[in-house]
Amino acid sequence: MSRISFICPEIMSSTRIKADPGAPTMYLKNIFQAEIEKEKMGNPNLTNWFLIPYNQENHWNLYVMDLRRGYVYIFDSARDPRRTDYAWGILSLAYQVYKCNGGHCPNKTSFKSCKPIHIECAQQIGGTECGYYVMKFMLEIVTLQHDYEGRLDEVYTPRTAPYASEEIDVVREQWAKFFTTKYLLLT
Numbered sequence: 001m002s003r004i005s006f007i008c009p010e011i012m013s014s015t016r017i018k019a020d021p022g023a024p025t026m027y028l029k030n031i032f033q034a035e036i037e038k039e040k041m042g043n044p045n046l047t048n049w050f051l052i053p054y055n056q057e058n059h060w061n062l063y064v065m066d067l068r069r070g071y072v073y074i075f076d077s078a079r080d081p082r083r084t085d086y087a088w089g090i091l092s093l094a095y096q097v098y099k100c101n102g103g104h105c106p107n108k109t110s111f112k113s114c115k116p117i118h119i120e121c122a123q124q125i126g127g128t129e130c131g132y133y134v135m136k137f138m139l140e141i142v143t144l145q146h147d148y149e150g151r152l153d154e155v156y157t158p159r160t161a162p163y164a165s166e167e168i169d170v171v172r173e174q175w176a177k178f179f180t181t182k183y184l185l186l187t
Contacts, residue, residue, distance in 0.1 A: 003046065003146070004048060004049050004050075004051060004141065004146055005031070005047045005049075005051070007027075007028070007031070007050050007052040007053075008027070009052075009053040009054065011023065012024055012027075012052055012053075012054050012087055012090070013054070013055045014057060014084075015055075017086040017087060018086060021089075024087075024090050025090050025093055028090065028094035029097050029098075031050070032067060032097065033098075035047060035098070036098065036101055036102055046068070047067065048066065048149065049064050049152065050064070050067065051138050051141065051142075052064070052065060052087070052091075053134050056084070056085065056086060057084070059078060059080075059083065059130050060130040060133070060134040061074060061075065061130075061134065062074075062075040062137045062138060063075075063087065063091065064141065065091065065095075065114070066151070066152065067095070067098060069151065070095065070099075070113075070115055071114065071116075071117055071152075071153075072114045072115070072117065073117050073152045073153060073156075074116055074117065074118050075119050075121045075133075075134070075137045076121070077121065077123055077124040077130050077133035077134070077137075078123065078130060079118075079123075088116070091114060092114055095114040096113060117153050119152070119153060120160060121137060121156075121158075121159060121160075122137075122159050122161060122162055123160050123161075123162055124162055125162050132163075132168045132172065133163065133168075135171045136167065140156075141156075
């Protein structure tokens, strides 16, 4: 059984965060509050990782939040230290609310905020592939590590080489197939 949840990328976009930072904060607070309720009820289906595709300044990143450990794994296919990260403050604040409301954190005393861990991941060559890279990162996590209970950085295979065009084509084809079968009425 998969213990991975997806966070809405539209709500967590830099455009939305800059326009109304309260909306994404409340969105995450509600999701994390639901996790606290599952913890209190002894529900064994707790989310291991929250996949958070994030668009900022025409670039896609993937954050993977391990709520109980307080880690946020960052997959960025084109790191640029000049890029402003509007999501980090929202993620940190939502995590602090989770901890204050009784969320299970084995390391409560060691982190005041969530800890960023940059994952050594495939690096794109051009300037337009980032969305496909994020989809590929998510596919790898969901298909290869969905049952893993430990830290993602301990199991994810480091890679800095770009994805081959054939690897990206697989993602494109899977997306197109999903979209056409789920949302288009073909006669």
